[in-house]
Amino acid sequence: MASAPIVVHPPLGTGGRRVAVHGQILGLARSGRDVVEFLRRAGLEDAENLLDDPMWVTWRGGRAHHYEAA
Template structure:
């Protein structure tokens, strides 16, 4: 994995405010809040992760706005 590649991608909000969550190339679903992203991370094996981890980590490539951007 290159330094510019991140294993977790959060895509821009869609018309409903949902953001697709991709981990290691697999779309896990749509998140509507940082809490939803944390739940996806927990399901992917990062059981210790919470909303603060999601907001602070450099492993996530936030596209179309950071963890505070959920409107289309």
Template structure:
């Protein structure tokens, strides 16, 4: 895993999708962990070696890796 790579997963939208950026580039809208892992794979990471709770790799906004619904109550 590249320590320089920085992923931001934004809070869930009204449909539960989460916008994903990697190093400032929009990768897409993930509807669940499988989508996120696919985006990371396309960015050059091995999904088998990615921990979704790794704060050095992923910044979660509006809930962590288990939050995929719109009403989290978090900003």
């Protein structure tokens, strides 16, 4: 089984989560809105509808949609 192309990394100690597509870091998200904007800039116009789809997104460490400091 292939891994999801989008990875939202664990929350950092300072808050926020790194977001990557195919291993390339797009930025540090502090909210779902940030994640959607990073993905939109990467060419995924329908990003809002992909965030809870495990075929597209892997949420590592912590709960999905949780951005506070670890």
